[in-house]
Amino acid sequence: MPMIAATESPAPSKATMIDSTKRILLTGATGYVGGRLLPLLESEGYQVRCMTRRPEALAGHVGEKTEVVKGDVLDMDSLAAVMKGVDTAFYFVHSMGSKSDFEAEDRRAAQNFTDAAHQAGVRRIIYLGGLGNRDKKLSKHLRSRQETGDVLRSSGVQVIELRASIVIGSGSLSFEMIRALVERLPVMICPKWVRVLAQPIAIEDVLAYLSEAIELPESISRIYEIGGPDQVSYGQIMQEYARQRGLRRLMIPVPLLTPYLSSLWLGFVTPLYARVGRKLVESLKNPTLVSSNLASTAFSVQPRSLSEAIARALVNEDREVAETQWSDALSASGQQKTWGGVRFGSRLVDSRTAESSASPAAAFAAIQRIGGKTGWYYGNWLWRVRGFLDLLVGGVGVRRGRRDPINIRVGDALDFWRVEGYEPGHLLRLRAEMKVPGRAWLEFEVTEHERGSSVRQTAIFDPVGLFGLAYWYALYPLHQFVFGGMLRNVVRAGKKFDSDVPVSIDSPTPHTHAS
Numbered sequence: 168m169p170m171i172a173a174t175e176s177p178a179p180s181k182a183t184m185i186d187s188t189k190r191i192l193l194t195g196a197t198g199y200v201g202g203r204l205l206p207l208l209e210s211e212g213y214q215v216r217c218m219t220r221r222p223e224a225l226a227g228h229v230g231e232k233t234e235v236v237k238g239d240v241l242d243m244d245s246l247a248a249v250m251k252g253v254d255t256a257f258y259f260v261h262s263m264g265s266k267s268d269f270e271a272e273d274r275r276a277a278q279n280f281t282d283a284a285h286q287a288g289v290r291r292i293i294y295l296g297g298l299g300n301r302d303k304k305l306s307k308h309l310r311s312r313q314e315t316g317d318v319l320r321s322s323g324v325q326v327i328e329l330r331a332s333i334v335i336g337s338g339s340l341s342f343e344m345i346r347a348l349v350e351r352l353p354v355m356i357c358p359k360w361v362r363v364l365a366q367p368i369a370i371e372d373v374l375a376y377l378s379e380a381i382e383l384p385e386s387i388s389r390i391y392e393i394g395g396p397d398q399v400s401y402g403q404i405m406q407e408y409a410r411q412r413g414l415r416r417l418m419i420p421v422p423l424l425t426p427y428l429s430s431l432w433l434g435f436v437t438p439l440y441a442r443v444g445r446k447l448v449e450s451l452k453n454p455t456l457v458s459s460n461l462a463s464t465a466f467s468v469q470p471r472s473l474s475e476a477i478a479r480a481l482v483n484e485d486r487e488v489a490e491t492q493w494s495d496a497l498s499a500s501g502q503q504k505t506w507g508g509v510r511f512g513s514r515l516v517d518s519r520t521a522e523s524s525a526s527p528a529a530a531f532a533a534i535q536r537i538g539g540k541t542g543w544y545y546g547n548w549l550w551r552v553r554g555f556l557d558l559l560v561g562g563v564g565v566r567r568g569r570r571d572p573i574n575i576r577v578g579d580a581l582d583f584w585r586v587e588g589y590e591p592g593h594l595l596r597l598r599a600e601m602k603v604p605g606r607a608w609l610e611f612e613v614t615e616h617e618r619g620s621s622v623r624q625t626a627i628f629d630p631v632g633l634f635g636l637a638y639w640y641a642l643y644p645l646h647q648f649v650f651g652g653m654l655r656n657v658v659r660a661g662k663k664f665d666s667d668v669p670v671s672i673d674s675p676t677p678h679t680h681a682s
Contacts, residue, residue: 195259240276250287277318285322298455306450332455335476336370360451366394369476391462518625529665530620538581539569545652562602604635
C-alpha cells in the first residue's frame with residue numbers, strides 16, 4: 168500500500184468519534200508508552216488485547232475486560248491467534264537492550280508482526296518511531312526505528328507512523344537521563360551532543376496522538392512528525408529542569424563526543440545500562456526536529472511547551488513509583504531477574520524477583536507477617552543494630568513492633584517502617600521512618616505465575632544531596648546480602664504456608680545473620 172510522507176499535503180480531517188467495538192492489540196504493555204496507553208484505551212471503552220511474552224507480568228495491572236495473551240514477535244507461529252479479530256494494532260517493540268544485533272532483531276520482529284497482521288486482516292498498525300533526517304547519516308538507533316516503519320508497511324497493511332523526539336515524562340528514558348545528570352552533578356562537562364537541537368514532547372501529548380490515531384479517517388499509510396512548540400538543545404532542557412527544581416548547575420562545554428566513555432559515565436550516574444547508553448548517545452548526535460505541520464492538520468492535539476511538559480513530569484515526583492518506568496520494558500533478549508540502579512533519575516533502587524511453587528496467597532501470607540516478633544527474615548541482628556543506631560540519633564528504632572502479628576492496614580507501624588500501601592494477597596509497601604538522608608521505601612509484590620507465584624522485592628531510596636548518595640553506595644554491598652537473604656527466606660516461608668506446615672510468628676526465621 169502506498170505511503171505518503173509527512174512533508175506532503177493534502178491534509179486529512181480531524182479524528183472522528185470513538186468506535187468502542189473495535190478490538191485493539193497492544194504490544195509493549197509492560198513498557199513505558201504502552202503501560203501509559205493501556206489505562207487510557209480501557210477508559211475509552213475499547214476492547215483491548217495485550218500481547219506479551221510473560222502474561223504473568225500484567226497480572227493485576229489490566230482491567231477486567233482486557234485480554235492478556237502470550238505471544239512473541241520473534242516467533243511467527245505465536246502471532247496467528249494473537250491477531251485474530253483485531254482491527255488496530257499498536258507496535259511498541261524494540262531490541263535496543265539486546266546484546267546481539269538489535270537492528271536485525273528489529274527487522275525480523277517487524278516483518279513477523281506485519282505479515283501476521285496482513286494474514287489476519289488487521290486494518291491498521293500504529294507505530295511510534297523516531298524523528299531524524301535520513302540524509303544526515305542517522306545513528307543506528309534512529310535508523311533502526313525508521314527502518315522498522317518501512318518493514319511494517321511492506322505487507323500492505325495501513326501504517327500510521329508517529330515520529331517523536333525526546334518524550335518528557337516521569338519514567339521516560341531520555342527524560343530520566345536528563346534529570347539524573349542535573350540532580351547529581353553540580354558541575355557538568357558537556358560534550359557536543361548537549362548542544363544538538365531536539366523538539367521534546369510531553370508524554371500526555373504522545374498518548375493523545377496515539378489515541379486519536381485509532382479513529383483517524385485515513386485510508387493510506389502516512390508518517391506524522393510530532394513534537395512540542397519548542398526547538399531546544401539538550402543543554403537548554405537541562406537548564407529548564409534545573410530552574411524548575413531550584414538548582415544551580417555549571418555547564419562546561421567540550422568539543423568532543425565519545426560515545427563509549429559517555430555511555431560508561433551515563434551508566435554510573437543515570438538509569439541507563441552502558442550498552443543502552445552508548446546507543447542512545449550515538450543517536451543524540453542527530454537533530455530531531457519536526458519538519459512538517461501535517462500532524463497539526465490531522466489531529467486535534469495542541470502540544471504543551473517544554474516548560475509545561477517538565478512541570479507536568481515533576482507533578483509525579485513525590486509519587487512512590489511512577490505509573491510506568493522505562494526499565495520495566497523487556498527487550499527481545501530476555502527478562503531481568505534483578506536490577507540495582509536508578510529508577511527515576513533521583514531515586515535509587517534494589518529490585519529483585521524470585522519464583523515460588525507456593526500459591527500467591529501462601530507467598531503473601533509470609534510477607535504480611537514481616538516485622539515485629541516475626542523479624543525480617545534475614546539478618547535480624549543487623550536490623551536490631553540499625554534500630555539501636557536510629558534511637559541514638561533521635562529516631563523511633565524498632566521498639567514499636569507491630570499492632571497485630573498477622574493483620575495489616577494502611578497506616579500501621581512496623582518497627583521503624585509505616586504501612587503506606589496494602590493490597591491483600593498482592594502488595595505491601597512500607598515507608599521508612601528511621602533517620603536517613605532522604606526517603607526510603609520497601610515494597611513486596613506477589614503475582615500469579617504458571618508454576619505458582621512470583622515475588623518481587625524492591626528497596627527504593629530517594630537521596631538528599633551527595634551525602635544521601637554516599638549513604639546508599641556505602642550500604643549497597645550490605646544490602647546485597649540482607650535483601651537477597653530476605654527474599655530467599657520469604658519465598659521459603661511461603662512454601663511452608665502452602666504445605667500447611669505451621670510457621671511460627673513468635674520467633675525469627677532460621678537465618679539470623681548476614682554473613
